[in-house]
Amino acid sequence: MISIEKLSRRGFLNMGAAVGASLLLPRTGLIGAARAAAPLPAVAEENAVIGFGHVGPVTDEGWTWAHHQGVLAVQKAFPKLKKVLEVENVPYSADATRIYRQFVSEGANLIFDTSSTGDFLHEVVKRAPDVGFMECDGRTTMDNLGWYYLNHWYPTYVVGVAAGHLSKSGKLGYVASFPVPSVFSGTNAFLMGARSVNPNATLQAVVINSWFDPQAAAQAGTALIDNGCDFLFGIMDEAAYLQVAEKRGVWAAMWNTDIRRYGPNAYVSSIIIDFKDFYVDQVKKRLAGQWTSSENLFAMGKGIDRDAWGEKVPADVAKAADEVRQKIINGWSPFTGEIKDSTGKVRVEAGKTMTDLDLYYWDWSIEGVSGLSA
Template sequence: MIDLRTLSRRGFLNMSAAGAAALALPAGLFRAGTASAATLPAVAEEDAVIGFGHVGPITDEGWTWSHHQGLLAVKEAFPKLKKVIEVENVPYSADATRTYRQFVSEGANMIFDTSSTGDFLHEVVKRAPEVAFMECDGHQVMDNLGWYYLAHWYPTYVIGVAAGHLSKTGKLGYVASFPVASVFCSTNAFLMGARSVNPAATLQTIAINSWFDPQAATQAGTALIDNGCDFLFGIMDEAGYLQVAEQRGVWAAMWNTDIRRYGPNSYVSSVIIDFKKFYVDQVGKRLAGTWSPSETLLQMGSGVDRDVWGAKVPADVAKAADAVRDKIVGGWSPFTGEIKDSTGTVRIAKDQKMTDTELYTWDWSVEGVSGLTS
């Protein structure tokens, strides 16, 4: 397992070296707390209860595992905490409401929903004004609810550049979960990166209606390769399609963590994530009584990045992709017009730069992406 801290530090140094032109806000703060929201009173560490609800199992070596590392970092930073509650496999259903209500009953002072359960969480938020809530990939802010997420589109673009170099057929495949903003953004960024190298590249997408379903992801990966794709990417919490890629001898890039051991020859890179600093910071603020609901997008280099390149990735490809990465860290945005959607209509005018909000709520496919209905 690669040491995420080293990676983050390096990214962070790069960023400061570049003067952090476009990323002037510290630690990826997107928008500070709303003015109207009063802060919640301080809590002594020994009295504090912190809750984490996850979408999958903490052993997934992916999304949930990464958030669990954040929880461990919180425990390490605040060893005297009265209790840290953690529930895995919180379903996207009324059971999520029941689970988070139970957190509140247990006396939680702060609750992290690590995979946006939307209204199911908000029901609880409204009825527990004394509890601070943070929703990962959330979209709503209330007096006691904020959200946080990752600007994953930048490392995804970088990996897309590598895919443009590595794919021989120009046909790329994507194992998606649901047609939601993070998936639209991920597929678009990936293909735009690839098209910056090979303008004829296309991306075929299969949505499997789950973030964690190794069997369905494996089937989708197989179908994509059967259709001629020679580079697989996706947004899964586990390594299913990487194993398929290894067996079939095509390239694959992943999400969340370094899982190259499941496909050492196929592994290109990962959109690698690290929430540790963010969680420690948020819990610290809650304890000190300075927490207020914020909207945070962790930027490339401080929470999200590409992983160390795979063993079989040629050095010149890695170099070309890293040059793009440096450019982005330096403040350049690849998401600048003209950008056409999948029907050929110009959606972003020439030289117009997409804002973080637009990227975060992207709900249409760019030209060349197929399989997602918008």
């Protein structure tokens, strides 16, 4: 029998100095590549302990819910595991260090930090060389620490194409969490997709300093609509601005999961994430003595994609966007220069294509984006 232990933590999301520091770490290695360190030794399934630390509640129907589906997949694939440790609402503070130290003290063989806690995690990694660690949206590697994330900018560009067709005003709104690379790449990709249809489209962002704050997200969505935006996008872990869009009669696209039931008439699509196969594969390697730290960015169609189109999305709009999606899957990249930043400075020269690591570390806004600065 698997022992599943859950703890709830308070102190939700204080973006401390460790997060800022982690964003400044140098780029490391290759996408999907394993480091040269020797694999950690094999562990019998019945003796293995696997830990998961989450940034939010597993009931959020968003980011943490998606990671929890991966936990359930691990439980199903490895029913003899000695223990699965799962902690919700891990804060960006010294409490995160204590949580991960507790995982180690309970015999964890592989630990997943499902939303980067930076140096708060790294302190534990350095003192537990026999334990494997994987940090979602991490920015560094060690012999026993790897990272993983999603190429969300590609499906975001596809949804942006749909937005370019659907928006009548050409004014797009974005409910942002923090000024971090995932938000810069999301806003930029979304507007670039829209501008492939309407070159005059613009995007206004409102930063609410949280990943999960329904009241603030609803207020931001309302303000954006009041300012003329007729298509809302964002990176929230809940449905608040979709509900606002539904009430106000504008379009909206979401993140993490299919939550169209909160706004069926407004819903265009969502950036859908799926960690199940990745988590099962990582645990399998750890048990078999084949696990080494690695760097992983999920390709579109393999852990990250757009959701099925909303029922009100016209067929011709869906077709146009999906033609672009197929081009990307076939190897085409829309992130080719010339690309200017919000001050008009050329950041990507004509003919140069941004790499996935360039996109992963994107920390500046393109021309046409307002309300967001590093």
